Amino acid sequence: MHWRLVIGLLLLASFNRETIGKRFLNLKPIPIQHEDESSTEGSTNPTPTSTTTPSNRDITIGPCKWAIGRSCPDPDVKYYIYTRHNPMDRQCLHIDESLEKSNLTDSYFNPRYPTKIIIHGYNSDMFLHPLQQMREEYLAKADYNIIYVDWSILSPGPCYISAVHNTKHAGTCTAQLVERLVETGNTDIHVIGFSLGAQVPNYIARNLSSFMLPRITGLDPAMPLFITSGKADKLDPSDASYVDVIHTNALVQGKMERCGHADFYMNGGIMQPGCNGQKINSFACSHQRAPAYFLESIRSPKGFWGWACSGYISYLLGMCPPTNFLLEAGENIRPTTRGMFMIDTNDSSPFALGKWTDLPTLGAKQPQWRVPTQKLKAPPNQGVDPLLHHIDQFGKLAANFNNLQMWPTEQDPYEHWTSFSPEQKENDSDGDSVEEQDPVEFIEPDDRQMISTEARPTQSWWDYRRNLTYGFMEDNIFSVPTVD
Secondary structure (H helix, E strand, O other): OOHHEEEEEHHHHHHHHHHHHHHHOOOOOOOOOOOOOOOOOOOOOOOOOOOOOOOOEEEOOEEEEEEEEEEEEEOOOEEEEOOOOOOOOEEEEEOOOOOOOOOOOOOOOOOOEEEEEOOOOOOOOOOOHHHHHHHHHHHOOOOEEEEEEOOOOOOOOOOOOHHHHHHHHHHHHHHHHHHHHHOOOOOOEEEEEHHHOOHHHHHHHHHHOOOOEEEEEOOEEOOOEEEEOOOHOOOOHHEEEEEEEEEEEEEEOOOOOOOOOOOEEEEOOOOOOOOOOOOOOOHHHHHHHHHHHHHOOOOOOOOOOEEEEEHHHHHHHHOOOOOEEEEEOOOOOOOOOOOOOOOOOOOOOOOOOOOOOOOOOOOOOOOOOOOOOOOOOOOOOOOOOOOHOOOOOOOOOOOOOOOOOOOOOOOOOOOOOOOHHHHHHOOOOOOOHHHOOOOOHHHHHHOOOOOOOOOOOOOOOHHHHHHHOOOOOOOOOOOEEEEE
């Protein structure tokens, strides 16, 4: 009985396996579709623009995409490296959670060379002209690892709101890149961000656990939607050991407030000279001058030099005139530079004016001496002392008029001074007149030995008068002129 039941179950199972397998289990495998390959089944579906399938939490409205709940590495955040071994042909870097899973060591990356990480902004990509020229300038200057962060899929136009949201995700993934660089022993890392890309380094710094970026350069950091943001959501001096910022289109596309250890306001920081006659919008022209100025500073023989200012209100009130205390901005800035600075530039390339001097001291305004339109004529000589012709309108004479030293004794040299005229000399018969007295009599005994008894050269009245007029004096002030 039992063995019949067992045989029947085996036959039933064999029958069901054949029929069910033909109907349900005989399924064709789904072909794996690579990024550069098409389906072997002749599928006509086009390759999607995005290189990754959005997570279930992503929000997509038209071309705008909010990256929510994504992890890194993310194919929508790409990294490309250029070195002197491949100055024109980029290498794509795959950065993962560990150095072994990344291809950083298989590329031309050299941990002995400084690394520049360049991040583009909104509605742009890594091929923005001044950003690409930075690679050429750096590699012409020295050996560098030039790494571009391409997050253009997450920052397309006109999706500015979603692009602002995605800066956090781009910064989180780029922090993973920085960690892999540090694992190779490379710590000389300089992050350069333009516009909205200048806000990404904030999130890079927030996601680094045990390493602080040595330097961040913000090129006209984006202002819209960042005015009321806290320090955790925008670029600020705490994001790196040194943060320098260049402002070119403040209050429009760029920020007005200071956000670095050193902030440089080019030509006032709002509008740039030479942008009014351009084909593009003057605001866009001024905004893109920030990377243009920094690009030129890499190898400029002159450099961009600015003078300090206490605040932008002080600048608007004319309280920050140019001074000769100048500090350089751009690539070659000194890490000790701190504060707010104003810089003037040319209206076309080359923009750098170099180091110049306008005023002698910091904050002191040099008086502008002008030639008077009408010369003042001295009154005619009426027998008065010639010194009276050189007093100012307040009745004062300059203390150093005759360049006299302080009299060594208590005797006042002008005590026995008298006016002199030829008529008085002829009519004076008194032998005890002041003019005929020996000047030695008016000097203390201790000082008599200092006076030489040698004959002094005679001096005409006109020479004597001329000497008084022009501030010269021969020997001592008691020299009596000889009347011819």
